[in-house]
Amino acid sequence: MSKLTIKRRVMIPVRAGDVMAEFISFNGDDSGKEHIGIYFEGTTPKKDGAVPLVRLHSECLTGDVFGSGRCDCGEQLDEAIDRINEEGGYILYLRQEGRGIGLYAKLEAYALQDQGYDTYEANEMLHLPEDDRDFSIAARMLDALEVSKVRLLTNNPDKSEQLTANGIDVVEIVPTQVHVNQHNRQYLETKAKRKQHTLKLD
Numbered sequence: 001m002s003k004l005t006i007k008r009r010v011m012i013p014v015r016a017g018d019v020m021a022e023f024i025s026f027n028g029d030d031s032g033k034e035h036i037g038i039y040f041e042g043t044t045p046k047k048d049g050a051v052p053l054v055r056l057h058s059e060c061l062t063g064d065v066f067g068s069g070r071c072d073c074g075e076q077l078d079e080a081i082d083r084i085n086e087e088g089g090y091i092l093y094l095r096q097e098g099r100g101i102g103l104y105a106k107l108e109a110y111a112l113q114d115q116g117y118d119t120y121e122a123n124e125m126l127h128l129p130e131d132d133r134d135f136s137i138a139a140r141m142l143d144a145l146e147v148s149k150v151r152l153l154t155n156n157p158d159k160s161e162q163l164t165a166n167g168i169d170v171v172e173i174v175p176t177q178v179h180v181n182q183h184n185r186q187y188l189e190t191k192a193k194r195k196q197h198t199l200k201l202d
């Protein structure tokens with residue numbers, strides 16, 4: 001697989017201008033997906049050789065943009081911006097909507113969940129993989145950014161396993177908070193039960 005290179009870095013003030021973020025595009029990914037790196041310098045002093053805090057965040061239009069209560073994505077993205085802006089590091093915003101099946105298929109899966117199927121069964125009912133994400137692209141993005149060691153902000157063991165398998169040194173797994181509500185409780189319980197996400201729900 002070809003190496004990615006950085007195409008463009010551009011500063012964008014986000015959160016109504018309170019946070020400066022550098023959005024980074026890449027050359028060399030022939031999937032046609034426009035994955036984005038977002039760099040935060042950090043507002044607190046860093047020790048020499050500090051390993052950046054990194055989040056791989058899979059796209060969720062319903063959660064990230066509209067604050068859907070059916071999942072925890074929007075709150076996790078907000079948490080990631082807060083923490084990474086403070087400590088310094090990267091969000092890799094991966095265009096793998098619906099765990100890779102796409103937005104329309106995710107809506108079909110939601111309709112099936114409304115009939116009682118869980119989040120993974122619903123994908124299977126649609127003859128789609130439970131989770132179709134490939135995090136090797138994130139390893140290639142990190143290579144292009146010359147980041148070989150990360151502290152990974154996640155509760156999903158698959159992300160660290162795939163990064164490690166693709167040559168990235170995950171020196172620490174930093175759990176995200178648990179953002180539970182009445183609509184997403186079952187979704188979170190299912191992730192913990194079936195995919196070993198490190199979520200402690202009361």
Ligand SMILES: Nc1nc2c(ncn2[C@@H]2O[C@H](COP(=O)(O)OP(=O)(O)OP(=O)(O)O)[C@@H](O)[C@H]2O)c(=O)[nH]1
Nearest residue numbers: 057058059060071096097098099109119154155156
């Ligand atoms: N197919 C499907 N996708 C969903 C559903 N709910 C959320 N998603 C998608 O799941 C993905 C969640 O990705 P991430 O935020 O990276 O999180 P994660 O794999 O749960 O791992 P963490 O790092 O612990 O947050 C997004 O792409 C969402 O669109 C669902 O019910 N069905």
Ligand SMILES: [Zn+2]
Nearest residue numbers: 060063071073
């Ligand atoms: Zn979501």
